[in-house]
Amino acid sequence: MLAHEIRAAYRNHFEQNGHLVMPSASLVPASLDPSVLLTTAGMQPFKPFFLGLDTPPGSRLTSVQKCFRTTDIDEVGKTARHLTFFEMMGNFSFGDYFKAGAIEFAWTLVSGAWQMDTDKVWITVFAGDDQVPGDDEARDLWLAQGVPAERIVGLGRKDNFWQAGPTGPCGPCSELYYDRGPEHGCGRAAGPDGCKPGCDCDRFLEFWNLVFMQYDQAEDGSLSPLPKTGVDTGAGVERVAALQQGVHSVYETDGFKAIIAAIEDWTGTSYESGGIHTKALRVLADHGRAMTFLAADGVLPANESRGYILRRVIRRAVSHGHRLGIQGTFLERLTDLVITQLGDVYPELVQNRDDVIRILSGEEERFLRTLETGTNQLEERIARVRSEGGTALPAADAFLLHDTYGFPFELTQELVAEQDLSVDEAGFAELMEAQRQRARSAAGKGGGVDMDKVAAFAREAGFVTEFVGYDHNDIRTRIGALTDVGDGRIAVKLRESPFYPEGGGQVSDAGHIESDTGRAAIVDVIRFDKDQTLIVVMEHGELMDNQEVRAIVDTTSRRPTQANHTGTHVLHRALQEVLGDHVRQKGSSVRPDKLRFDFSHETPMTPEELARVEDIVNRVVIEGHRVFTFETSQDEARELGAMMLFGEKYGDVVRVVEIEGFSRELCGGTHVATTAEIGPMRIVSESSVGQGVRRIEAVTSGVAIDLLRQRERAADEASKALKVGPERLPEAVRELQAKVRELEKQLKAGGGSAGGAAVDELAAQAQERGGVKLVAAGVGEIAPDALLELADHLRGALGSSVVLLIGENAGKVALICAATPEAVAAGADAGAVMKVAAPLVGGGGGGKPNLARAGGKDASGIPAALEAGLAALAEQLPA
Numbered sequence: 001m002l003a004h005e006i007r008a009a010y011r012n013h014f015e016q017n018g019h020l021v022m023p024s025a026s027l028v029p030a031s032l033d034p035s036v037l038l039t040t041a042g043m044q045p046f047k048p049f050f051l052g053l054d055t056p057p058g059s060r061l062t063s064v065q066k067c068f069r070t071t072d073i074d075e076v077g078k079t080a081r082h083l084t085f086f087e088m089m090g091n092f093s094f095g096d097y098f099k100a101g102a103i104e105f106a107w108t109l110v111s112g113a114w115q116m117d118t119d120k121v122w123i124t125v126f127a128g129d130d131q132v133p134g135d136d137e138a139r140d141l142w143l144a145q146g147v148p149a150e151r152i153v154g155l156g157r158k159d160n161f162w163q164a165g166p167t168g169p170c171g172p173c174s175e176l177y178y179d180r181g182p183e184h185g186c187g188r189a190a191g192p193d194g195c196k197p198g199c200d201c202d203r204f205l206e207f208w209n210l211v212f213m214q215y216d217q218a219e220d221g222s223l224s225p226l227p228k229t230g231v232d233t234g235a236g237v238e239r240v241a242a243l244q245q246g247v248h249s250v251y252e253t254d255g256f257k258a259i260i261a262a263i264e265d266w267t268g269t270s271y272e273s274g275g276i277h278t279k280a281l282r283v284l285a286d287h288g289r290a291m292t293f294l295a296a297d298g299v300l301p302a303n304e305s306r307g308y309i310l311r312r313v314i315r316r317a318v319s320h321g322h323r324l325g326i327q328g329t330f331l332e333r334l335t336d337l338v339i340t341q342l343g344d345v346y347p348e349l350v351q352n353r354d355d356v357i358r359i360l361s362g363e364e365e366r367f368l369r370t371l372e373t374g375t376n377q378l379e380e381r382i383a384r385v386r387s388e389g390g391t392a393l394p395a396a397d398a399f400l401l402h403d404t405y406g407f408p409f410e411l412t413q414e415l416v417a418e419q420d421l422s423v424d425e426a427g428f429a430e431l432m433e434a435q436r437q438r439a440r441s442a443a444g445k446g447g448g449v450d451m452d453k454v455a456a457f458a459r460e461a462g463f464v465t466e467f468v469g470y471d472h473n474d475i476r477t478r479i480g481a482l483t484d485v486g487d488g489r490i491a492v493k494l495r496e497s498p499f500y501p502e503g504g505g506q507v508s509d510a511g512h513i514e515s516d517t518g519r520a521a522i523v524d525v526i527r528f529d530k531d532q533t534l535i536v537v538m539e540h541g542e543l544m545d546n547q548e549v550r551a552i553v554d555t556t557s558r559r560p561t562q563a564n565h566t567g568t569h570v571l572h573r574a575l576q577e578v579l580g581d582h583v584r585q586k587g588s589s590v591r592p593d594k595l596r597f598d599f600s601h602e603t604p605m606t607p608e609e610l611a612r613v614e615d616i617v618n619r620v621v622i623e624g625h626r627v628f629t630f631e632t633s634q635d636e637a638r639e640l641g642a643m644m645l646f647g648e649k650y651g652d653v654v655r656v657v658e659i660e661g662f663s664r665e666l667c668g669g670t671h672v673a674t675t676a677e678i679g680p681m682r683i684v685s686e687s688s689v690g691q692g693v694r695r696i697e698a699v700t701s702g703v704a705i706d707l708l709r710q711r712e713r714a715a716d717e718a719s720k721a722l723k724v725g726p727e728r729l730p731e732a733v734r735e736l737q738a739k740v741r742e743l744e745k746q747l748k749a750g751g752g753s754a755g756g757a758a759v760d761e762l763a764a765q766a767q768e769r770g771g772v773k774l775v776a777a778g779v780g781e782i783a784p785d786a787l788l789e790l791a792d793h794l795r796g797a798l799g800s801s802v803v804l805l806i807g808e809n810a811g812k813v814a815l816i817c818a819a820t821p822e823a824v825a826a827g828a829d830a831g832a833v834m835k836v837a838a839p840l841v842g843g844g845g846g847g848k849p850n851l852a853r854a855g856g857k858d859a860s861g862i863p864a865a866l867e868a869g870l871a872a873l874a875e876q877l878p879a
Contacts, residue, residue: 001244002241003241003254006089006114006237006240006241007237009114010089011064013113014060014091014105015062017105020058022062023063024065024346025065026297027066027293027297028297028299029044037070037305037309038067038294038306039068041065042063042065042090042232043090043234045065046061046092046232047639049092051168051639056094059096060093060094060096061094062090063089063092064089065087065090066086066293067085068293068309070309073309073313074410074414076282077286080249080251081250083238083250084287084290085286085293086236086238087236087238088234088235090233090234091105091231091233094228094230095229098229098231099137099138102210102233103138103142103174104141106210107142107147114244116178116243116244118147121151122152122176122177122178122196122197123151123153123176124152124153124154124175124197124198125138125139125142125153125155125160125172126154126155126157126160126172127155127160128154131221131223132215132223135212138172139152150191153197153198155197159175159198160172160175168216168635169215169216169217169226169230170213170223171212171214171229172212172214175197175208176207177197177205177207178204178207178243181203184248185199185203186201205243206239207239207240210233211233212229213226213230213231238250241253241255251281251285255342256285258341259284259289259341260281263284263285263324263334264281266326267324268325276418277324280321280323280324281324283316284320287314288317288331291313291314291331292335292356293338293346293349294313295359296346296355296356297348300359300602301314301363301692302692302693305584305586307692311363312408314363315367315371315411316410316414317334318331318371319371319375319415322372331357331364332360339353374407374411378401378407378412378415381397382415382416382419382421385421386421390421391422392421392424393412393421393422393423395423395425395427396427398423399428402428402432409428413425449485449486449489449491449535450485451526453491454491454535455528457491457493458526458528461493463493463495464531465480465494465495465532465533466495466496467498468498469498469509470629470670473498473553474553476548477496477497477548477549477551478547478548478549479493479544479546479547480494480546482544482545488538489535490536490538491533491534492535493532493534494534497525498551498552499525500669501525501526501532502525502526504588504667505587505588505589506565507561507589507590508524508525508527509525509554509557509558510553510558511551511553511557512536513534513549514550515541515547515548517541517542518539518542518543519541520536521536521537521539522534522535522554560700560702560703561592562669562671562677563672563679564590564591564592564594564700564701565669566657566671566672566678567595567678568590569663569665570616570621570662570675570681571595571681572585572599572663572665573659573662574616574620575613575696577616578609578612578613579605579609582600583600584599584643585597585598585643586598593699594698594699594703595697595698595699595700596697599693599696600693601693601694605686614681614682617681618680620662621676621678621679621680622676624676625659626673627659627671628658629658629671631654631655632653637664637666641664642665642666643664655668657671662675678700678701679701679704680700682699683696683698684698685697715729718733758779759790759793759794759797760797762775762779763775766801767870769873769877769878771826772800772828772877773798773799773802774801774873775794775805776873777805777866778807778862779807780807781807781808782807782808782814783809784809784814784853787807787814788853791805791818792818795819795820798820799822800820801820802820803816803819804816804817804833804866804869806837808862811857812857813841813842813843813859813861813862814853814854814855814856815834815843815854817831817833817834817837817852817853817869818851820850821850824849827877829849829876830847830848831852832872832876833872833876834846834847834853836869836871837854837865837872841856841859841861841862842856842861843856
């Protein structure tokens with residue numbers, strides 16, 4: 001049977017037996033379980049039904065669910081069975097049939113429509129343990145179907161007992177295995193005392209798992225019967241196809257053969273040749289399917305979360321295509337192969353084809369620029385290691401490839417392993433951490449202190465500071481350790497601390513500590529996992545080790561920070577309501593004066609969408625929802641639907657922040673008690689920060705009120721200047737703009753003499769160097785566009801020339817440097833000139849050798865900027 005026949009037979013079989021056929025859910029899990037990166041099992045979309053959180057559309061459901069397992073990415077290509085993307089057929093009962101029905105349905109399909117050789121089908125059941133008896137009921141039901149007792153094997157809890165976590169629904173399972181023959185086995189004969197399911201060899205392939213949910217596991221591990229039993233089964237399309245088609249590998253089934261055959265034609269390689277060619281063809285076939293489905297479900301390449309998984313898949317595929325000799329881009333062709341193969345089963349592939357191609361091709365083009373250089377650099381370093389008799393690529397080489405050439409470390413690991421070498425993974429991790437620490441210090445983290453010294457101090461202190469800042473802002477505690485870290489800074493570890501250390505996007509607290517002998521201001525609070533260290537400066541007196549102190553948080557900073565942090569949670573949920581559940585947090589910054597929130601979304605938000613989001617947030621503020629926190633297990637938090645951030649490290653016990661009736665998120669930050677304390681929120685800007693990631697900046701509470709007052713005053717002043725009421729201000733501004741445009745047209749058409757006079761006057765100031773005329777001049781008050789036009793006219797009048805002009809406009813400085821092609825050929829570089837001149841007027845900018853522009857704010861620096869620009873040109877051009 002072909003894959004599409006296997007799917008169709010499964011659906012038809014269960015539909016005829018009273019099951020409602022459900023479409024496949026997205027690979028991006030629904031909001032109930034955002035902690036799960038991607039959909040990994042057929043039952044995952046139905047989890048709310050099994051947990052009793054929602055009512056299923058029927059008591060019997062069936063589906064063919066697209067799934068993705070991230071744990072297998074690095075194994076794909078190396079083996080004949082590992083996949084990232086796969087399809088899981090499943091049938092589900094919610095308080096309807098139980099073991100008897102599930103076993104009968106499975107056996108009648110295996111022996112009926114699937115026409116499998118039932119003499120080769122073996123069964124496993126739960127053998128029992130000290131807590132749960134063996135599943136004799138399932139054994140008897142299989143016997144009743146005609147399965148011989150010698151082909152029913154009892155296995156332990158590890159193999160045949162299912163549970164989602166430490167608590168909740170669980171139960172025994174029964175699995176169907178297929179005997180592929182002694183050629184796949186360990187050499188022992190098949191039988192109860194020989195080779196059988198559970199053996200480590202490849203003879204018996206599990207292809208269908210029937211889970212019987214009959215117990216509820218409590219926190220103490222005790223089991224009690226569920227009020228309603230349930231059935232959850234899963235059978236992989238690819239595995240069943242391999243068995244049906246009598247092939248050793250899933251890559252030899254019809255679902256993959258057409259894709260691999262096309263790639264063989266592109267590259268002139270053969271799957272049968274083995275080695276790196278076979279591996280690369282497997283990678284392209286699997287990853288081609290994976291990336292197409294991920295992109296079709298709205299996942300975008302990124303450096304974190306599921307976007308990072310997509311980026312890894314794309315880069316790994318491109319790398320292996322490159323190694324097969326494919327020149328240039330090819331993912332569009334690969335994607336079209338997948339759509340041709342599966343588009344009739346999953347229509348979203350066809351509907352979203354253009355978006356999928358755009359997303360994948362864009363990432364492919366960016367990576368190709370990195371790949372060739374990085375591969376050449378890696379090959380040189382591998383050759384050097386071999387010539388020196390080494391067995392491992394040094395961490396410094398892997399770090400250089402990653403940091404300088406953008407070559408993914410995972411790809412370095414894979415390519416090095418193929419050369420029977422290793423790479424110093426621990427050393428690479430240390431270099432990455434050192435780089436993060438340098439960046440942190442350069443950004444002012446720790447007040448500019450030596451972070452290595454502070455980290456060593458924290459380790460050697462011998463205790464962990466207890467954070468009590470969720471409940472207290474002002475406490476009595478004791479100094480447990482302190483040391484001078486230079487530049488007037490002291491590192492202090494308190495036994496208990498009310499100060500929040502920067503983390504989760506929230507800035508660290510301000511405040512001070514005081515004792516009978518002195519007082520110190522908090523410069524920074526540095527987080528070391530669950531520990532923290534204060535960086536302080538003495539205001540007067542001194543602090544001493546083991547001294548009792550009073551630690552006081554600056555609540556004038558903490559309170560607005562808390563308001564902004566809770567505000568990001570409300571904003572997150574509001575964005576999902578307006579834009580869709582694909583919205584996920586990609587980063588944040590929570591400060592006393594404003595908040596920044598990065599989120600996944602492909603296109604700029606419209607003014608109407610921004611207004612709706614702002615309205616939802618302010619409605620929730622006015623409604624005054626209670627905000628409370630509680631701790632629970634990760635699994636329980638997932639079941640409650642608490643949003644989690646991929647890449648964040650969560651412990652076994654997690655902290656949930658719930659806005660009653662609105663949202664739940666895992667969060668370690670500080671928050672207000674009710675949404676009313678957030679105050680009004682005003683979105684200040686919305687912009688792009690990378691492919692598929694948008695950024696909102698907003699203000700709340702007193703800052704939002706100040707902003708509204710500033711804008712009100714500005715509107716009043718503009719209204720008075722234009723002599724109109726505030727309600728007519730937009731119209732009056734449009735009229736004024738129209739007048740300005742008309743005057744500009746008149747100036748260009750009839751005022752050329754004035755412009756010509758300015759050009760003539762500036763041309764008269766030209767100096768000559770190496771056959772190139774140079775002009776550097778200040779031109780007074782002028783609009784930026786007019787400055788550019790003046791530079792063009794002057795450059796045209798002078799011929800081979802470089803022009804540096806600096807003007808002023810509404811209190812700001814505008815700079816332009818323009819060079820003719822002849823001047824550029826002689827060595828002139830306008831961009832380099834601008835880098836020298838712009839800082840002298842308090843600005844920045846740059847550009848290309850022929851044209852560069854910049855802005856500044858310090859007009860007093862114009863003479864120095866002109867002088868520096870001329871000096872730079874003198875160095876560029878020969879005398």
